[in-house]
Amino acid sequence: MNGAETLVKTLLANGVDTCFANPGTSEMHFVAALDSHPEMNCMLCLFEGGTSGAADGYARMKGDIAATLLHLAPGFGNAYANLHNARKAGSGVLNIVGEHAERHLRYESPLKGDIAGVTGSVSHWTRVSPDSLSVAADGAAAIRAARSKNGQIATLVLPANTAWDPAEGPANSLPPPPLERPSPLAIEAAAATLSEPGAFLMIGGAALVGEARQLAGQIAAKTSCRLVSDTFFARAEKGAGTPVFEQLVYLVEPKMAQLKDARSITLVGTNRPVAFFAYPGKPSLPEPAGCKIDPLCNASMDVAWTIRALADALDVTDADVAKTFSLDLPGLPTGALTLEKVGAALAAFLPENAIVMNESVTSGSSVIPPLATAHPHDLLTGTGGSIGICLPCATGAAVACPDRKVVALTGDGSAMYTLQSLWTMAREQLDITALVFANRGYQILRDELTNVGVTQIGRNATRMFDVANPELDWVSLARGHGVPATRADDMDVLIKALTESFASDGPSLIEVVCP
Numbered sequence: 001m002n003g004a005e006t007l008v009k010t011l012l013a014n015g016v017d018t019c020f021a022n023p024g025t026s027e028m029h030f031v032a033a034l035d036s037h038p039e040m041n042c043m044l045c046l047f048e049g050g051t052s053g054a055a056d057g058y059a060r061m062k063g064d065i066a067a068t069l070l071h072l073a074p075g076f077g078n079a080y081a082n083l084h085n086a087r088k089a090g091s092g093v094l095n096i097v098g099e100h101a102e103r104h105l106r107y108e109s110p111l112k113g114d115i116a117g118v119t120g121s122v123s124h125w126t127r128v129s130p131d132s133l134s135v136a137a138d139g140a141a142a143i144r145a146a147r148s149k150n151g152q153i154a155t156l157v158l159p160a161n162t163a164w165d166p167a168e169g170p171a172n173s174l175p176p177p178p179l180e181r182p183s184p185l186a187i188e189a190a191a192a193t194l195s196e197p198g199a200f201l202m203i204g205g206a207a208l209v210g211e212a213r214q215l216a217g218q219i220a221a222k223t224s225c226r227l228v229s230d231t232f233f234a235r236a237e238k239g240a241g242t243p244v245f246e247q248l249v250y251l252v253e254p255k256m257a258q259l260k261d262a263r264s265i266t267l268v269g270t271n272r273p274v275a276f277f278a279y280p281g282k283p284s285l286p287e288p289a290g291c292k293i294d295p296l297c298n299a300s301m302d303v304a305w306t307i308r309a310l311a312d313a314l315d316v317t318d319a320d321v322a323k324t325f326s327l328d329l330p331g332l333p334t335g336a337l338t339l340e341k342v343g344a345a346l347a348a349f350l351p352e353n354a355i356v357m358n359e360s361v362t363s364g365s366s367v368i369p370p371l372a373t374a375h376p377h378d379l380l381t382g383t384g385g386s387i388g389i390c391l392p393c394a395t396g397a398a399v400a401c402p403d404r405k406v407v408a409l410t411g412d413g414s415a416m417y418t419l420q421s422l423w424t425m426a427r428e429q430l431d432i433t434a435l436v437f438a439n440r441g442y443q444i445l446r447d448e449l450t451n452v453g454v455t456q457i458g459r460n461a462t463r464m465f466d467v468a469n470p471e472l473d474w475v476s477l478a479r480g481h482g483v484p485a486t487r488a489d490d491m492d493v494l495i496k497a498l499t500e501s502f503a504s505d506g507p508s509l510i511e512v513v514c515p
C-alpha cells in the first residue's frame with residue numbers, strides 16, 4: 001500500500017465518499033488510488049472554481065464535507081474565490097492538493113508556486129504531509145478540522161513522494177471537538193435584553209433551519225423582538241410554513257432605516273451587521289449610535305443549543321406561536337416578460353422542497369420576493385461577495401440532494417465566471433434548472449458608480465459594464481456544454497420552458513431576456 005492508497009481508505013473509512021476533482025500529474029498516484037476504490041464518487045469539474053463551489057454547495061445541503069482534488073498552487077489558486085465564499089458560508093471543505101515531490105522543489109520547475117501562501121490565506125487548517133507514513137493520520141486530522149466548528153476549510157498538501165512511497169494503513173478521524181457555548185450568565189443577560197424595547201435578534205447559520213429556526217420565531221413571538229437575518233446566508237428554509245424573519249437589505253441607507261429603532265442587536269449564528277462596502281461619507285456600521293451589540297454566539301459555536309437555551313430562559317412554550325408565511329401562489333402571468341412576472345411564475349411552479357441558489361444580483365430584488373409564500377424550499381445565496389458561485393454551488397447541492405429539484409438563478413455576468421459547471425451538470429445528469437438573467441451586463445456596477453457619487457458615465461466605464469457587442473448566446477453556450485436550453489423573451493415561452501424543465505430530471509437552462 002502506498003501513501004495515496006492509505007489516504008483514500010482514510011477518507012472512505014471516515015465517511016468522505018464524494019470528491020470534486022481536477023487532477024494533474026503530481027496527483028497521479030492519488031488518482032490511481034481513487035480509481036481502485038469505485039465507492040468513492042469522483043466528479044470532474046472543468047475549472048477549479050467549479051470544484052470548490054461544488055464542495056461548498058454540497059456542504060451546505062449535506063451538512064457534511066466533500067473532498068476537492070486540486071493541482072498544485074495554480075490549481076488551488078483557481079479554486080480560491082469559491083473557497084473564500086465557502087469560508088464565509090461556514091462550509092466544511094477538505095482540499096487535497098498535490099505538490100511536487102520534495103526533492104523536486106529545490107528546482108524552479110514550471111508548476112512550482114507558493115503553495116503555503118495560497119493555501120494558508122483561505123484555509124483554517126493547512127498541513128504539508130512530511131512522508132508517506134504520515135499521510136493517513138494527516139488525512140484523518142484534515143477531516144476532523146474540516147468538520148470542526150460547524151465547518152472549516154482544511155487543506156492537506158500531498159507532495160508526490162508521500163503519495164507513491166510505501167505506507168501502512170488508513171487512520172481514524174476523531175470526532176470534532178465539542179462546540180463552544182455561551183455561558184449561562186451570557187444567556188440570562190441576552191434573554192433579558194431580548195425582552196426590552198428596541199431589541200433585535202439577528203440569526204444566521206444553523207438558526208436559519210429546522211427546530212432552531214422555529215424556536216427563534218417563537219422567541220420573537222414571546223418577546224416582540226425583531227427577528228432579522230443578514231442579507232446573505234449559506235442556507236435558509238423559506239416559503240410556506242416557515243417562520244417570518246426580515247432580511248437586512250444590501251444598500252447602506254435602507255439598511256440603516258431597517259435598524260433605526262434598534263437599541264440592542266443580539267447575534268446568534270452570525271456577525272454584527274456591516275455595510276457591504278465603504279462609501280465616501282457613509283458609515284460602515286448601519287446601527288444607530290448607542291445600539292448595544294451582543295456577540296452572544298457566532299456561527300462556529302453551538303447555535304442550536306444557544307437558541308434553545310434562550311427559549312428556555314424566556315419560558316417559551318407551545319403557546320408562543322411563531323408568525324409564519326402561508327401558502328399563497330400567484331396566478332400565471334402572460335404577455336411581455338418582466339422580472340416581477342418571472343418571479344411570480346417561479347413562485348407558482350416551484351416544486352415542493354426545491355433548493356434555490358440565488359446569485360441573480362440586481363434581478364433578485366424582483367424575482368425572489370414572491371417565493372416567500374411559495375411551497376417550502378431552501379434558499380442559498382452567495383456569501384462572500386465573490387461572484388461565480390451560483391452554478392458550482394447548485395452542482396454540489398444537486399449531488400448532495402439527488403431527490404430534490406435545484407433551481408439556479410444567476411446573473412449573466414456571474415454565470416460567465418464558472419459556466420464550465422454546466423458540463424458537470426450534464427455529465428452527472430443533475431436535476432438543475434438554471435435561469436440566466438441576460439441583462440447583457442454588470443448592471444449592479446452601474447448603480448455602484450452612482451453610489452460612489454459619479455454622475456457621468458463615459459466610454460470606458462460603459463465598456464467595462466456592458467457585456468454586449470458581442471452578445472453572449474446562452475442557448476449555444478449551454479448546448480455546447482451538453483445542457484438543453486431555451487431563450488425566453490416573453491412569458492409564454494418562459495412558462496413553457498419552466499414547466500418542461502421542472503417536469504424533467506436532468507439539467508436545463510433558460511436564458512431570460514431581460515427587458
Ligand SMILES: Cc1ncc(C[n+]2csc(CCOP(=O)(O)OP(=O)(O)O)c2C)c(N)n1
Nearest residue numbers: 361362386387411412413414441442443444
Ligand atoms: C470575483 C469577483 N469579481 C468581480 C466582482 C465585482 N462584481 C460584482 S457584481 C458584478 C457583475 C454582476 O453581473 P451580473 O451577474 O450580470 O448581475 P447584474 O448586476 O447584471 O444583475 C461584478 C463584476 C465580484 N463581486 N467578484
Ligand SMILES: [Mg+2]
Nearest residue numbers: 411412413441
Ligand atoms: Mg447582468
